[in-house]
Amino acid sequence: MKFLTIPLVLFVSIITTSVTADPYVGFGVGSTSYKVDFTSLGGGKIEEDETGTKLFGGYAFNKYFAAEVAYYDFYEASVEAVEITPGGQVFSGAVDMIGFGAYAVGMYPVTKKVNLMAKLGVLGWDADLTVNADNGSNGGTDVAFAVAASYAFTKELLVTAEWESFDSDNPELSLFSVGFKVILK
Numbered sequence: 001m002k003f004l005t006i007p008l009v010l011f012v013s014i015i016t017t018s019v020t021a022d023p024y025v026g027f028g029v030g031s032t033s034y035k036v037d038f039t040s041l042g043g044g045k046i047e048e049d050e051t052g053t054k055l056f057g058g059y060a061f062n063k064y065f066a067a068e069v070a071y072y073d074f075y076e077a078s079v080e081a082v083e084i085t086p087g088g089q090v091f092s093g094a095v096d097m098i099g100f101g102a103y104a105v106g107m108y109p110v111t112k113k114v115n116l117m118a119k120l121g122v123l124g125w126d127a128d129l130t131v132n133a134d135n136g137s138n139g140g141t142d143v144a145f146a147v148a149a150s151y152a153f154t155k156e157l158l159v160t161a162e163w164e165s166f167d168s169d170n171p172e173l174s175l176f177s178v179g180f181k182v183i184l185k
Helices: 002-018
Strands: 022-037 045-060 065-083 090-109 114-131 134-152 157-166 172-183
Touching: 022 065, 022 157, 045 090, 045 172, 065 114, 065 172, 090 134, 114 157
Parallel strands: none
Antiparallel strands: 022 045, 022 172, 045 065, 065 090, 090 114, 114 134, 134 157, 157 172
């Protein structure tokens, strides 16, 4: 019995001293890079960069690990009057996409003010596709990963820069954003 008591006491003391459970919220705005294939709706392909935004929140369990959720609005990317074949068929197309993500976040404090982060998780997404007068949709749940850096102006206010990639087939998608994170204490 004593054999189990000592590891249990050590485990509880490590958990209670290392878990700070600091909640945080934030937002980011940046550039969404789309690559969309409209051939299933009778169109061609587009590669566009548009504005994207995100709202996120999470818990930093200690200075090395956090859990995070995010809502994304990737806005609409569109193209007008693209010629599919030389001298032939012309199409216009648009894609509008939203998503919800959940991540495990690894953090490395470089200094007291600078923090590097890597995220791994999943993104559930829904895309509305339009080609000429035809509409369609696509959606799914895919792997998402990110690399990021933050700078702390104060203990509670940080500026963040983040590049995120989402392993979706159609549309292919990535987001580079800059924003703010607020630690709620």
